Amino acid sequence: DQQVKQNSPSLSVQEGRISILNCDYTNSMFDYFLWYKKYPAEGPTFLISISSIKDKNEDGRFTVFLNKSAKHLSLHIVPSQPGDSAVYFCAASERYGTASKLTFGTGTRLQVTL
Amino acid sequence: SQTIHQWPATLVQPVGSPLSLECTVEGTSNPNLYWYRQAAGRGLQLLFYSVGIGQISSEVPQNLSASRPQDRQFILSSKKLLLSDSGFYLCAWTKESTDTQYFGPGTRLTVL
Numbered sequence: 001d002q003q004v005k006q007n008s009p010s011l012s013v014q015e016g017r018i019s020i021l022n023c024d025y026t027n028s029m030f031d032y033f034l035w036y037k038k039y040p041a042e043g044p045t046f047l048i049s050i051s052s053i054k055d056k057n058e059d060g061r062f063t064v065f066l067n068k069s070a071k072h073l074s075l076h077i078v079p080s081q082p083g084d085s086a087v088y089f090c091a092a093s094e095r096y097g098t099a100s101k102l103t104f105g106t107g108t109r110l111q112v113t114l
Numbered sequence: 115s116q117t118i119h120q121w122p123a124t125l126v127q128p129v130g131s132p133l134s135l136e137c138t139v140e141g142t143s144n145p146n147l148y149w150y151r152q153a154a155g156r157g158l159q160l161l162f163y164s165v166g167i168g169q170i171s172s173e174v175p176q177n178l179s180a181s182r183p184q185d186r187q188f189i190l191s192s193k194k195l196l197l198s199d200s201g202f203y204l205c206a207w208t209k210e211s212t213d214t215q216y217f218g219p220g221t222r223l224t225v226l
Contacts, residue, residue, distance in 0.1 A: 041220065042219060043204050043218050049213070099146045100213040100215070101160060101163065
């Protein structure tokens with residue numbers, strides 16, 4: 001039972017264009033959502049996050065949108081750059097006391113072409 | 115600033131051998147600590163988390179165990195490795211009562 005889904009395993013975008021990565025979740029108890037970027041053989045790097053009380057959060061070229069009614073979030077990267085090529089994971093957080101437990105999607109491999 | 119270390123970076127072990135992976139965090143106190151595994155072509159699966167010394171919560175019943183002997187040290191162990199234990203093991207930390215987890219560089223474990 002996958003509670004966080006990234007249905008597109010890969011995405012190819014031309015440099016300078018917008019990259020849109022999508023993520024769906026099923027658990028209504030998730031209250032915080034994060035995007036991570038990962039290169040092979042490295043740990044994920046935190047990119048941007050959003051609380052469930054917001055519908056948009058922006059940081060430079062990265063914007064995350066949250067649609068709670070649809071249980072859907074997306075990451076927009078604009079303009080896309082070749083260095084953005086990596087695997088992107090969305091994650092959803094559920095709080096257990098003082099700890100947060102993240103449930104990850106299976107990732108989307110983004111390739112930004114020249 | 116805070117940093118997180120994992121070692122070894124890579125490990126090749128025979129089936130049935132023991133395992134000990136170490137994770138340490140610098141620059142913070144009383145962090146929450148987490149162990150994840152990424153199997154080939156899969157997402158990250160939470161294995162264990164800890165909110166304090168000696169406090170371990172297990173998420174997935176399996177051949178592994180975790181311990182937290184010191185505030186900023188988290189250890190992943192096994193008495194006898196299985197082929198299915200192969201994967202990329204990641205340690206992460208958060209400040210208490212926050213959601214953003216920061217990951218270490220990972221350990222690539224191959225069980226032959």
